Amino acid sequence: MPKMTYREAITKALADAMRADARVVLFGEDVAVAGGVFKVTPGLYEEFGALRVRDTPISEQAFIGAALGAAITGLRPVAELMFADFIPVAMDQIVNQIAKYRYMSGGQFVVPLTIRAAQGAGAGFGTQHSQCAESWLMNMPGLKIVVPGTVADAYGLLRTAIEENNPVIVLEHKVMYNLAEEVPDVLPHVPLGVAAVRRAGRDVTIVATQLVMQRSLEAADALAAEGISVEVIDLRSMAPLDEETILASLEKTHRLLIVEEAPHAGGWGATIAALAADRGIYLLDAPVKRVNMGGALVAYSPPLEDEVVPNAKRIAQAVRDLVAE
């Protein structure tokens, strides 16, 4: 099987989507001639031309709103928001317009648009370029949200997002762009709303995403040597949420640890914990635990930035504590 990076998978997904459907257009800051700040879009301007691949001014409200206007009139726009921290700059268009446009018109429109943004800490960008955005957006019915955590998913989720007849926010983890993994020769589409069990286990279920999902797998390796068997679920899709895969895992393990790259209050883990309390309470042998950023923000200094996002050591310790409950 060939190796591919997370970045290359996204580029390929965009190119394949644009070849497959002439209605797909791509725009954002520096995505055309420069090939993107994260170099995710090189070659697309050359292949698809200035009509379909466009640089925008630094105007997130305008081009995210334009994506909506284009989507409801027949295009299938893909807008790159660069850093996910810029989502609040366009928040009105995302939550008041894009999420509600179909609903408040009584179903008159389909809104086939995709917004891509790079999120997450670990690259030294400081506190306004390192946040994760899914928890902000999950409170907004009308949006679909995906968080690819593997190379194959970076391709497959984006292909599905672009073909979806609803707005989809694709949050890529910027530290994972260089992640290289073996992938099948033909990369499949990945459905929205379906979690993946990345590692099967008996003793504890970890629910995680992206970077902290990869770190949970590291922790699971270490814990296996201690005789603790960990099941790791990669949510992949925050909306819709795959509740059944989580509940099925709890039937086996009876213990739940949620690992988030997010602050504690209002973090997406609270929604998973509520699911366990509601539909899974009789499956549990121990309290639900969360490992996350607590009340902290992402800091610039390397040791501080390393400290804020849960690492394999913290995750492993949380599992040990949970098994001892």
Added chain:
Amino acid sequence: MTQHALAPALPLETRQRMLRQMLEIRLAEESIQGLFLENLIRGTTHLCIGQEACSSGVAAVLQPGDTVTCTYRGHGHALAMGLSLKGMLAEMMGKASGICKGKGGSMHMTDASLGLLGANAIVGAQLPIAVGAALTAQVMGTGTLAITFFGEGASNIGAFHEALNLAAIWKLPVLFICENNQYGEYSAMHVTTPVANIADRASSYGMPGIIVDGQDAEIVYDQVKAAADRARSGGGPSLIELKTYRFKGHSRTDQAPYRPKGELDAWLKRDPILILKERMIAEGQLDETEYEELRSALERSVHEAVEWAKAEPFPALETLVQDIYYEG
């Protein structure tokens, strides 16, 4: 920038249509005010009485495939584009047969089949959406136009600047039509805005800024048509400022006590319906009897639509969670 004082003489049929539309809008708005007082319409509403020539003059420029986004003061835009009075009134009363199935209400009149892509309750948000509609027209080469209405107050919000800038960079077929009704909510324009004309702002985007008498439907048509022709043929966007006046307060509860004495009276003399009516009478195209007959007929149709909407059922409760996502 030019001030165009002379009205072109439009064909009789166009004048008749405009007069009828403006009267229908006026009568519908008056009736809507009454329905609020009866609590049959809830929340808030924003009447466009006094601004009818803006809706009617612009609507006459539209061709099939053109799109419009507009403001929450949008009943006039919607009716001028052909939205059914029944669908609109039922929507305001929250009925299942409302144009948005009761999900939208007074501030969200939308009829995709007419190209009416929605009235917006967030000031300025409709401008970027129109830019996107114009992008579709450009990419697909349809030759169609996107029009967006906004008030002078919206020219102070960031979305205005971003939208005009982006549209100008991409030379998109979009017209930014400012209905300057002199007041942003309860505040007079001079309190919030350091320029005398919103059209002056066009120079920041390298696009034409055109000041138009917004009380004269024929002048509105003429000036908007010229900008529309330019946009359709690849000449890019324009900012058009229609100088008009809100005869009523901002919303349901506002009696507009902040207006200087005599201001309203001066503008009432420039009632857009009277301007066209008197011109047609002067040119022998209309007499008072015909006008009164038209007015009575429209009053009857508004009354019928109101009674029909009152009798319509509310939506079934299960529709609450429908139309959030497209299923399929």
